[in-house]
Amino acid sequence: MHRRTLLCATLSGVASLGALALTGCGPQKPFQLGFIGGLSDRNSDNGQSGLNGVILAVEEFNRAGGAGGRMVELIQRDDAQNAGTAAKSARELVEAKAEAVIGPFTSGMAKVIVPITGAAGIFQVSPTITSMDFYGKDDNLFRINRTTRDNASDYAKVMLGRGQKAIAVAYDTRNRNFTESWLKEFRTAVTATGQKLAAEVPYESAADADFAGVVGKMLASQPDSLFFVSGALDVARLAQQARKQAPSLPIGASEWAATEQLIELGGQVVEGLLIVQNFDRDDTTPRFKEFSEAYFKRFQRKPGYSSVSAYDAATVVLTALKNRKSGESMKDAALRSGPYPGLQQTITFDANGDTPRKVFFTEIRDGRYVRI
Structure with missing residues (x-):
């Protein structure tokens, strides 16, 4: 049993201490996990699908007991593919003391957001950005995608x-x-x-x-x-x-x-x-099939590339959060906790938070993506 839970259970059994003895023994305050992506812009399908992937990962994590019994609360922010909105949303995540941030989903918004979250020392994992501006840099940004x-x-x-x-x-x-x-x-x-x-x-x-x-x-x-x-x-x-x-x-x-x-x-x-x-839509392995079915049940649509990448990004963040030692930064915990079991590919990071990723060329035929 978790130490805090054991202490509270012991106190609750000692009637002479009265109700005051239970002060502070309620549920632990959840970890704050930030999300930022385009949820209202012209290409909001990318950000919304990514948000769905993160929501699913967080819900599964919490059902499994969270991090040592401590749950994760997701703070969602829209960047609207607008520099002013993105900066405001990034500052709000800093003010909320987010343990980490998942996103953004476009390199244009990353140029605005990453300096703000980075200056605050917040660990950040982008599921999809690919610009060379974010490659090979020793900072707090990790990327799931290739360049x-x-x-x-x-x-x-x-x-x-x-x-x-x-x-x-x-x-x-x-x-x-x-x-x-x-x-x-x-x-x-x-x-x-x-x-x-x-x-x-x-x-x-x-x-x-x-x-x-x-x-x-x-x-x-x-x-x-x-x-x-x-x-x-x-x-x-x-x-x-x-x-x-x-x-x-x-x-x-x-x-x-x-x-x-x-x-x-x-x-x-x-x-x-x-x-x-950047993922195989025709994958029939049990793990991906389970994910796809859970995603469809939760959101009534099939997952796309940003859903898969965002779920993988959440896997990295949540695993690092769970494994983090006292006084350890999220970045150090993330580097130490890998490699990670992605939905389809093993996720390995170098010291700069860059990772390789296999891709699949497709052609649209009869209303679906078909591998070539």
Whole structure:
């Protein structure tokens, strides 16, 4: 029995001490765990799915007894893909004395949030950010995902294998930290393989964005394929214009768009689209099947890449919290507690909190992601 629980049980059995003897013997104050992600922005499917993954992990952790009998309470904050909102939410998590923070989910928001939480010494694990700005740094940020360099390099090879040598790219400057990092790495990779970027077309995501004009600029370079470094909502709209203006050209999108919403919104126009996934959707192992069933039962939808990555991130944080020694930082506890059993892949961190991750290239066929 936990020492505190034993003490309270002993006191409660000594009637002569009266009710005052039980002061302070109620439930222990829960650990505060922070979450921050885009829950109300144009690409909120990414943040909401991630939140669901964290909620499921925390609920399972608490049902299993928490950390030495002490439960975890989740504090949710929205960054809204807006620098001002993100900064305010990050400061609120600092003021709440969060033991750790899971998120953010985009590199653009990480640029705003990480300096604030880092200055407060808060340990943070991002499930999905990939920008090279956060790679190889000895700070309080750990990342579950691979880098833009890894993904862009693999995309270049796969597209070359498909005969795509003159690629026009559109990229969303609203998540500039990610999209420009991705484009830079892609430019380097295609040059090394003898391919070229026929066009680089920036635009800012908005409800009234001129997607027809963006695609028109891409096509003016006479490319042999179109590629979108954008979120799921924008990719669906860009694909719609691509099918209208150049129905025979191959299309693809970066990993940022690889959510369930892409297929729901895109329908027929995203059929054939090339996109990478950082998890295997067709995994039939007992552990992943159990997770998928529990996720569907809890949220009435299938898990996506941010759900899986966020659940893995929560596994890291909650394990470190449970294993932390007196006076030990969460970062040190996290480094000491690995490797971690991810849902599909073992999670190992180097001293800087970076980790490798296997990915799977897919193509949308008949309304689902199919491995190629």
